[in-house]
Amino acid sequence: MIFVTGGSGLIGSFLIEGLVQQGHCVRALYREQVPVLPGGDQVEWLEGDVLDPVLLRKALQEVRYVFHCAGLVSYAPQDEALLKQINIEGTANIVDACIEAGDIKLCHVSSIAAIGRSKGENLLTEKNKWDAAEDHSAYASSKYWGELEVWRGVAEGLSAVIVNPSVVLGPADWSRSSTQLFKYVFNENSFYTVGSANFVDVRDVVEAMLRLTFSDISGERFILNAGQLSYKEFFEEAAACFGKKAPAVKVPPVIAEVVWRLEHMRAWFTGGRPLITKDTARVAGKSHLFQSDKVQEAIGLQFRALSDTISWSCRQLQEANKGASKPAV
Numbered sequence: 001m002i003f004v005t006g007g008s009g010l011i012g013s014f015l016i017e018g019l020v021q022q023g024h025c026v027r028a029l030y031r032e033q034v035p036v037l038p039g040g041d042q043v044e045w046l047e048g049d050v051l052d053p054v055l056l057r058k059a060l061q062e063v064r065y066v067f068h069c070a071g072l073v074s075y076a077p078q079d080e081a082l083l084k085q086i087n088i089e090g091t092a093n094i095v096d097a098c099i100e101a102g103d104i105k106l107c108h109v110s111s112i113a114a115i116g117r118s119k120g121e122n123l124l125t126e127k128n129k130w131d132a133a134e135d136h137s138a139y140a141s142s143k144y145w146g147e148l149e150v151w152r153g154v155a156e157g158l159s160a161v162i163v164n165p166s167v168v169l170g171p172a173d174w175s176r177s178s179t180q181l182f183k184y185v186f187n188e189n190s191f192y193t194v195g196s197a198n199f200v201d202v203r204d205v206v207e208a209m210l211r212l213t214f215s216d217i218s219g220e221r222f223i224l225n226a227g228q229l230s231y232k233e234f235f236e237e238a239a240a241c242f243g244k245k246a247p248a249v250k251v252p253p254v255i256a257e258v259v260w261r262l263e264h265m266r267a268w269f270t271g272g273r274p275l276i277t278k279d280t281a282r283v284a285g286k287s288h289l290f291q292s293d294k295v296q297e298a299i300g301l302q303f304r305a306l307s308d309t310i311s312w313s314c315r316q317l318q319e320a321n322k323g324a325s326k327p328a329v
Contacts, residue, residue: 006070050090170202
């Protein structure tokens with residue numbers, strides 16, 4: 001039996017589909033409503049979340065492998081406490097349940113946000129050290145401290161691997177996580193920021209997770225990254241696939257700094273959520289390249305070309321949203 005958290009998310013949904021296709025028995029957590037997924041009718045769904053340690057101990061009965069995909073991605077100041085709860089406490093609960101159950105291998109989905117970034121160093125690997133004195137976002141810190149819970153488990157005898165994907169691309173809910181980038185282009189927004197981002201295909205992330213988990217590898221972390229594109233390049237490729245007009249108005253860093261401050265004030269006065277935060281504005285201006293040689297050497301994984309990933313994602317999203325002139329903002 002295999003247990004999956006975060007089954008309704010981008011990575012989790014593709015992972016469950018892959019596990020079912022391989023003939024595995026899958027048990028997965030859901031909240032409020034059972035996700036509609038390919039192969040989902042063959043899954044044993046369990047209502048709850050990772051903040052319930054009693055439920056997790058029950059969920060791991062007869063389980064041999066655990067894929068911990070659940071996590072919160074947010075740069076909004078209002079979510080700082082929730083980030084700690086889900087990404088740190090939730091991971092600690094998973095680790096504790098795995099240790100108590102015994103004879104379980106854990107695959108933990110972290111993020112490149114948890115990779116240390118030394119000043120003046122643009123090529124980053126798994127060996128980069130985390131500097132607590134640096135100015136990290138609450139999201140990055142929560143993913144780093146979540147990883148520390150996994151390393152604690154490894155020290156106590158748990159078999160585990162950690163994957164650190166970059167921005168994961170694939171067809172999913174328009175309104176969630178990285179898929180919002182495609183929605184932004186589809187809606188023909190005008191602005192783009194300077195800077196670059198690292199991207200990876202969700203299918204490659206799932207393939208890496210499966211190979212690493214069903215191997216003898218343990219106590220290792222692996223960056224999953226297919227390459228780097230500037231935001232301008234990404235938007236232009238996606239727009240060409242959608243047949244839309246690409247964002248053409250560049251927002252200089254100094255303007256981005258003004259905008260996030262104005263958004264912070266607006267959110268404070270209205271009680272709403274800022275569209276742009278200090279962290280999103282500053283992350284967008286960075287151009288670190290994350291190296292994925294380690295996973296390629298360990299399991300022979302070859303990443304798909306980003307151009308193929310973008311075109312595939314756009315086609316799937318267009319098909320899913322056929323008949324709508326614009327997705328909901």
